[in-house]
Amino acid sequence: MFVSAFPTRRFAHGPRAMVSGCLLMLLPLAVSLRADAQTTLTVNVNSNAGTILHGASGWLYGQAEDGLASQNLMAPTKPQYDAGKPPNGQQHAGGDVSKTIPSFLSSGGKGTQIYLQDYFSTFYPNPGIASYTSTVQGIVNGLKSDPNFQSYIYVPFNEPDGVVYGKYGTGITNLSGLESDWVTIFNAIHAINPSAKIAGPNFFLYDSNSYRSFMTYAKAHNALPTQVTWHELTSATYTNWYTDYNDYRSIESDLGISPIPIVINEYAQATELGVPGDLVQYIARFENSKVYGCLAFWVTAGSLDYLGAAQQPNVPTGAWWLYKWYGGMLGNTLTVTPPSTTSMGLQGVATLDGNAHQVKVIFGGGSGTINVALQGLASQSYLNGKVHVTVWGVDSTGDGGAPTTGPYYIQEGDYTESSGNTAVSVANTKSTSAYYLIATPAKSTSNVSSTTKYEAEYADLFGPATVTYGSNTGYSGTYFVQGYVNNNGAVTEFDVQAPNAGFYNVDIRYSSPSGNTSLNLYVNGPQLETVSLPGTNNANSWTDKMVTLYLIKGINRIAYGSNSSSTGVQLDYINVTSTTGTVTTYEAAASNNTLGGTAVRENNSNAPGGTDVGFVGQGSANYVQFNGVNVPFSGTYRMLIEYSNGEVYSGPEAGAVFRSAQVSVNGGTAQQVFFDNTVNYTTYQELAVDVQLNGGNNTIKFYNSATSPNPNIESGWVPVLAQIKIASAQ
Incomplete structure (x- = not known):
């Protein structure tokens, strides 16, 4: 499902939106289901509910293009599956899976679902099974040369109980037709790719009788789906989830089918996106049942369905921090008992990480004073019945994709188990907020509230x-990280939220008792440099090493990894503070730049420098080349592009159009860069791109060699360019 913000907020999938509204009228409203009065969440530390799946981390049309949203937002959430449209699909302007899958897989994703019917411009026509089979064959054949061909999962039908084979509000009306057509499409895909993964039946609402019939038919015709899918888009999820999940698993058992992975490839109501206390309801249910899920597409593409801020592809919302905490949970899940499993209210997920010696709990949906009861701490020798607990919170930024300033510190302290129970009370909680509790061995030497x-x-x-919690001294917080010996792959990654783009001093506090050493420094993925670290007197002697980095607005991944000279260095913390540095601005319309073809200089009072260059792209002959871009030495530089792109697709599925450019430095191989939409042409925003420059003067050329393959929804134009800025250090 999708809500467009261009130019007005409306449902783009008209039939789905209309029926969704009807269903919400028939079902109890979410707020009436909230059980706020019950405020105790019990966590059994002496239990094992299976390795954490991170199954709820995924999205439908969460990516619009490569880099929209950024990998900085995706990777920390540990995404599992996402979904989008086939190449040349007409349904939406963004979300072509062939463009989004490389960065999704690089962020840790397992695979991408393709909504095959989104090839069509409307939701959804019924061309007849013969014509549709030919369309599907064309899509699958067209992807055979894709290097990620085997990572796609095909979804033949979307919400067949609402359209083509059914009617919203009534449900499936032609189940036999769906079953027959499923087998036809299943066999057509497998004839091209025998190992293809196929997901379905993808109902709008789970229906026991229909799923039993469908699975019976699919088994009899050797056409069982690789992933079983349906949607959870109403408040019925709170009351019915466990009943429906158990019912489906009983269908498999009755039919002698081994459990098939379940992917709820659209979940959450429109007003719940971006609201941490609401989204934790789904995370808890899906993680408890070990199923996968994708956030629903009620918003503009490219925002990870409001885990990222609207039109700010690297800036998080409040909900992002909940999913980042969820992604940071490792080890085994623990049995968590909420006040109720059939209402909207206090819910949570907990893990025991034996490697880091930590119990982690995410929770939310309650209000007032919440009691987290940790039971059985003494069962773990390294906890020994006494723990140090820290608690953070993050508030809702609403369902409009507003950014957050980040989480906030709430409390910390040592807690001792009494009669098998350790009670942690968190006061003044909000039902729309989420909270993060970490319990470690009681080794704290200082507060972590900085x-x-x-x-x-x-x-x-x-x-x-790893974190060992031994007998060392002199560290900050609750302990430190160690394990850096030679090139053994040890990495510690910090997710730092920068309020603004600019220069920052990053101080790493460390101990190196084995003498001089070094670590590799990674910033937002690639290695930036090797940092030399002088030795310290002993393991309890700590010192600092500072580097200056240019950070982009929003999330920056700063990581330190081992290399061949690492000799047992210990990492305590990093301290990140704003500083100053040199940024050189080059105007696109400057007279010394070279313009080709249709490219034209324009006066524009809305542009940062009062001028811009437009009509670049739609063929490589139409370009702007910045000349005389001067840097003192060769290396990697951060280039900041000031641009505007207000292009809107006004067809039946209205939405933003995402533009791209090929950027070539000194005539070398170009990299393709995608730009978010700025809603209008009076708004300019900044995109950061890393470029390799030579010491002295350089040229940087912007163009787009391709014309629009889908002129109604895609653009071959480059955004209006106002300036580039070159930061003297990253």
Whole structure:
């Protein structure tokens, strides 16, 4: 489902929106289902409910193009599956899976679902099964040369109980037709790719009788789906989830079918996107049942369905921090008992991470004073019945994609188990907010309430990087990270939210008792440099090493990894503070730049420098080349592009049009860069791109060699360019 913000907020999938509204009228409203009066969440530390799946982390049309949204937003949430349209699909302006899947897989995703019917411009025509089969064959054949061909999951039908085979408000009306056509499309796909993954039946609402009939038919015709799918888009999820889930699993059992992965590839109501206390309702249910889910597409593409701020592809909403916390939970899930499993209210997920010696709990949906009861701490020798607990919160930024300034510190302290129970009370909670509790061995030496300090023991750890909670001294917070020996793959990654783009000093506090050492520094993915770290007197002697980085607005992933010279360095924290640096501005309309073809200089009072260059693109002959871009030495530089793109597709599925450019430095191989939509042409915003420059003068050329493959919904034009800025350091 999709709500367009261009130019007005309306439902673009008209029939779906209309029936969705009817269903919401028939079902109890979400607020009436909230059980706020019950405020105790019980966590059994001496339990094992299976390895955490991170199943609820995914989205439908959450990406519009490569880089929209950024990998900085995607990767920390540990995404599993997403969904979008086939190449050349006419349904929406963005979301072509062939463009979005590379960055999704690089962010840790398992695979991408293709809504095959989104090839059509309307929702949805019924061309007849013969014609539709030919369309599907064309899509699958067209993807055979895609390097990610085997990572696609095909969804033949979307909400067949609402359109083509049914009617919203009534449900499925032609189940036998759907079953027969499913087998036809299933066989057509497998004839092209015998190992293809196929998902379905993808109902708008789970229906026991229909799913039993469908699975019976599919099994009899050797056409069982690889993933079983349906949608959870109404408040009925709160009351019915466990009943429906158990019913479906009983259907498999009755039919002798081994459990098939379930993907709820559209979940959450429109008003719940961006609201942490509402979204934790789904996370808890899906994680408890070990199913996957994709946030619903009620908004503009490219915002991860409002985990990212609207038109700001690297800036988080309040909901993003909930999913980032969820993504940072490792180890085994614990049994969590909420006040109710059939109402909207206090819910949570908990894990025990034996590697980091931590219990982590995300929770929300309650209000007032919430009691988190940790039971059985003494069952873990390293906790020994006494823990240090820290608690953070993040508030809702609403369902409009508004940005957040980030989470806030609430409380911390040591807690001792009494009669098998450790009670942690968190006061003044809000039902729309979410909260994050970490319990560690009681080794704290200082509070962690600093707004600039990021403790390593709370960061994301990869490889052999670990927290041991031994007998060391002199560290900050609750302990430190170690395990950096030679090139062993140990990495500690900090997710830092910068309020504005600019220069920041990043101080790493460390101990290196084995002498001089070094670590690789990674910023937003690639390695930036190797940082030399002088040795310290002993393991309890700590010192700092500062680097200056240019950070982009929003989330920046700053990571330190081992290399061949790493000799047991220990990481305590990083401290990130704003500083100054040199940024050189180059106007696109400057007289020394070269313009080709249709490109034209324009006076524009809305542009940052009062001028811009337009009509670049729609063929490589139409370009602007910045000349004389001067830097003191060769290396990687951050280029900031000031642009405007207010193009809107006004067809039956109205929405933003996303433009791109090919950027070539000194005549070299061009990189393709995608730009978010700015809603109108009076608004300019900044996009950061890393470029390799030579010491001295350089040229940077912007063009687009391709014309629009889908002229109604895609643009071959480059955005209106006002300036580029070159930061002297990253």
